[in-house]
Amino acid sequence: MTVPDFTSLSPLRIGTRRSPLALAQAEMAAAAIRLAHGFAEDAVILVPMLSMGDKIQDRPLSEIGGKALWTKELERALVEDEIDIAVHSMKDVETVRSPLFILSAMLPRADVRDRLIGARSIEELPHQAKVGTSSPRRAAQLKALRPDLVTVPIRGNVATRLAQVDAGEFDATLLAAAGLDRLGQSDVGTNLAPETILPAAAQGAIGIDHLAKRDDLALLLQPVNAWATFTAVSAERAFLEALGGNCHSPVAAHATCSVATIVLRGEILAEDGSERQCGSLEFAVDDSEGPPRLATELLERSSDRLRRLFMSSRPNP
Ligand SMILES: NCc1[nH]cc(CCC(=O)O)c1CC(=O)O
Known part of the structure; x- marks a missing residue:
């Protein structure tokens, strides 16, 4: 067995947005890492940063660049080695990302409602x-x-x-x-209840991001990863991606993962709520075709108008 070398991480710097929620979530990630490795309090520190989304408060999010705003500043800090890892609400992370980064762990999911x-x-x-x-x-x-x-x-x-x-x-x-x-x-x-209001894809999950080339960090984060959360949230994000990834169209998704199978519930809506298509699908945890299959099924059932809302931003098959 290779002995992990964490000596470059003294201390481990966690980048986070400055909002009270982001700080609370980063502190949860810090506590999980300290606990998993028996690290002292000061071996893991928070580095709060201002994101563009925090700086511009008076305009709608869609006008100033959408969800990517929340992650951009932290990604820059990762590239410039100001921080080692970044903590995100998984709900705010774009489905399609630069291969420079990897989300190698998610904390156990909280209430999804x-x-x-x-x-x-x-x-x-x-x-x-x-x-x-x-x-x-x-x-x-x-x-x-x-x-x-x-x-x-x-x-x-x-x-x-x-x-x-x-x-x-x-x-x-x-x-x-x-x-x-x-x-x-x-x-x-x-x-x-999710039957009344199906939550957003990845709601309630906290993800830990770092440079893909940092194998030491992937190793460090392995014991804090909640496998069922990671698997379920990945399925929800794959469903969202199959519908056009970062489009601002109304999509909801919630997956539950037992050991071998995933049950994914998904919903797409017209912006004014006049049409709503929902469905669920059960598939094996290693079946990456499950989420796009549910997306296709919902689109096939939709009116031309609803389908066009999504198809225009869909990735090519
Ligand atoms: N878009 C903001 C955002 N991103 C994550 C959460 C909540 C925490 C979570 O879903 O884990 C919230 C606030 C909200 O939607 O009420």
Whole structure:
């Protein structure tokens, strides 16, 4: 057996965004690495950085470059050796990435559900209630259930969004249960069953990224990887990629992984919620054709209009 050489990592530098949620998640990754290896507290340190998405708060995310914004600054810091690893919400990581980077571990997944803040259930929201969300998925899902609801774009971190509901700027909002729990806000809102609101692909999962050439880091991260989470989230991301990867169209996906098989549930919607196609597929964990098969099945069932929304951004087969 080769003895791993971690001597270049003194300390191990973890890059993270500066938002309270990102910091909490990076600290979870640090704790997992310390625990797995018996490292002292100061052997693993956080390096908080400002991402472009954090700097520009007054414009919609889609206008300023989409989700890639969250990861770009951390990728730059990895390339320039300012940090060794970067911690991301897997939900915010593009499906198609440069081969320079590799996500070699995911922490055990937390609650995957969305949580409704401001009302006890979607049915109980008042007629034409104003719901703050910038997520095309959440807006479309809400309108599919309640066509009278009005969705309005909302930006800012979790605390800001909760404050806006408290101040009456919106009647309600949807936030990921995982994020609320990690911020100690477990007692606000009502969990929505995946059968009601299917979560975003990779919701609730935290991934650890590094330069692909750093074999020492792949080895270091092996014992913190949650295999079933990694396998399920990878299937959800492959489904999203088969539908056009980084398109901003409404897509939801949730997979569960037992030892040999994956059950993947997926959903695509028209932006206004007027059409919704959902389905599920069970396949072997090593069957990489499973996720694209479900994507194709949903597209084949869709109206021309919905299909066009996705096909235009689909990768060539
Ligand atoms: N897009 C922002 C984002 N990215 C990850 C989370 C929550 C944490 C997670 O899903 O692991 C959130 C906030 C939210 O959607 O409420």
